[in-house]
Amino acid sequence: MVLLELSELSKNFGGLRALDKVSARIKKGGIVGLIGPNGAGKTTLFNVVSGFYKPSEGTVLFKEEDITHLRPFQISSRGLTRTYQETNLFHDFSVEKNILIGCHLRPNIGFFEQLFGMSSAKGKQGITTKKIGEILELFELTSLKNELAKNLSHGYQRTLGVAIALATEPELLMLDEPFSGMNVEETKSMIAHIQKIHQEKNLTILLVEHDMKAVMELCDRIIVLNFGKKIAEGSPSEIQKNRAVVEAYLGADENAV
C-alpha cells in the first residue's frame, strides 16, 4: 500500500527552484532514506510535505488523501509527524513534560474537559501516563524524566526530539538528520532506537541523513535529490553503483568516457 505519494512537487523561492517536479511513492512499512548534497532540497521537501511550506506546484497524497494545502497541525493529526534538523525542544520543560505535549493529539481532551477536570478527562490522563512511561522506556530516558530538556547532552536531546514525535502516534515518521552532531556511540544507539520503533510500532520512516554508513545500514530504499531534482531511487546497493549519484557527490570524472 502506498502511504505517501508526491506528484510533480515543485517549490520556488523567488528565482530559485528548490524542488523541481519531484515525484515519489513511499510504501507502508519501509525505512526510506532521502539523501543528496547540501542544498539539494531535502529539508525543503520535508517542509512542503509537513505543511510548513506550500508547494508552488504538485500535490502530496497521504493515505490517498490530498494534504497539499493542509496546515502543519492538521497533517500531524492525520498521522504524519516530522522532527527537525536543529534541536527543537521545549527547553524549559522536563523530559516527561516534553513527551506529554507530544501526546497532545491522542487521546484528545476537549477544552472544557481540560479546564474543569471532568472524570472522562481523568481516565484519558491515566492512558497518557502509561503511554509516556512506555516511550521513556523505549528511548531509555526513564532515569532522566525529571531533567529539564535544556540540561540534556546533545545525543539525548536528539533522542528526545524523536520521542516527542513518536508520542503523536504517527504512521509515517519523518526524521530530519537524526544523527547530526552525534558521535559513533550515539549514532549506534540512535540506529538501534529507530530500528526498534520501526519494528515495534510498525512505523514507516522517511529520513534525511548525511551519514552514509548509517543510511546504508538502516534504509531499505533510498531516494537521491540533487539541485531540487530526483536523480535516483533504489536499494542501497543500487544507489552505491549509480553513476548519477556518484557524480552528484564527487563531480563527474572528465577522463572516464
Next chain:
Amino acid sequence: MNKINFKLTIIVALLIILFLFPTTGNIHWTRVLVEVFIWATVSLGFRLILTAGQLSLAQVSFMGLGAYTVGIMTTKTNLNYWICFPLAGVFAAFFALIIGYLSLRTRGIHFAIATFAISEVIRLTWIEWKSLFGGVGGIPHIPAPSPLFGFKFESTASFYYLSLFLILFTILIMHRMDRSKFGMILLTLEKSESLSQSVGINTFEYKIIAFIIGSFFAGLAGGVFAPFYHYIGPDDFSIHQTFYVLIYVLTGGVQTIYGTIFGVFTLIMALKLIHHLPGFNPVWEPLFLGCTLILIMKFLPGGLISISPKRLP
C-alpha cells in the same frame, strides 16, 4: 501535607483580612484597594496573553471597551447594570475575536505593533464619534449599579466587594487554566511554535482563545471601573495605561498569578505614596515606573516574586 496546610492558612487569613478590611472605615485605602483589584484583573488577562507569547498593547483599550459598554448602556438606555456588566466582558471578548483573527497571524514585535495601532484606532474613535462616545469629554454621570438582592451600591465598601469578587473570580479561572493542559500548551507556543504545530497543536486557535479570555477579563474590569469613577474618558484607557499594566506584570513576575497580583499591589501602593510627597508632579509617576522597569529587568528578570525563598503556588 504541612506545606499545603501552611499555604491554606495563609490564603484563608488573607481572605478574612480582605473581607473585613472595609469595616476599618478607612475610605481612602479602601478606594486604593478597589483600584488594585480592578488593575489586577486587567493585568491577569494581560499575563494570560503574554503567556502565549503575545504582547498585546491593546489590553487597556479592551478594558475601555467594557467601560464604554457599561457607560453608554446605563446612561443612554437605562438598562439594569447587572445586564450591562457581563455584556462589558462579552463585548470586549467579541471584539478580541475579530481583532485577534486579523492580527494573530503576526508574531512577536509585529503583533505588538498591530495591537498598538488598534488601541489608537479605538481611542480616536472614542474621541471623534462624539454623539455616541462623548468625544474627549467622555461619558459623565454614570450611575451606581442598581441594588442587587437588596444590597445597595452607594458606598465605597460596596464597590470594594464588587471588585473583590471580580478579582477572586478571575484568579479562580486563571488558576484553573494555569494548571490545565490548556495552560501548559499556551506555554509551549512561546517556547517553540514550530514544534507545537508538528505535534498537532493548532497554535492559532490557542493564541486566539488566550487573547479572547484575556480581553474578556479586561472588559469586565472596565465594567467595574465605569460606575466606580462615575466618569470615563478616552484618556483613562490610553496606551500609557497599557504600559503601566506591562510594568506591573513584569515587576511582580509573569511566571505566577501571585507574582502578577503582587506587582500590581506593590506598584499602585508605591504610586499612592509618591502622590503624598511634597511638591508632587504627575510626571513623577511614569518616571518612577520607567526606572522600576529598568531596574527589574537588569537585576530581577523573574520579577519581585523571585526574591521569595519559598515560592507560593
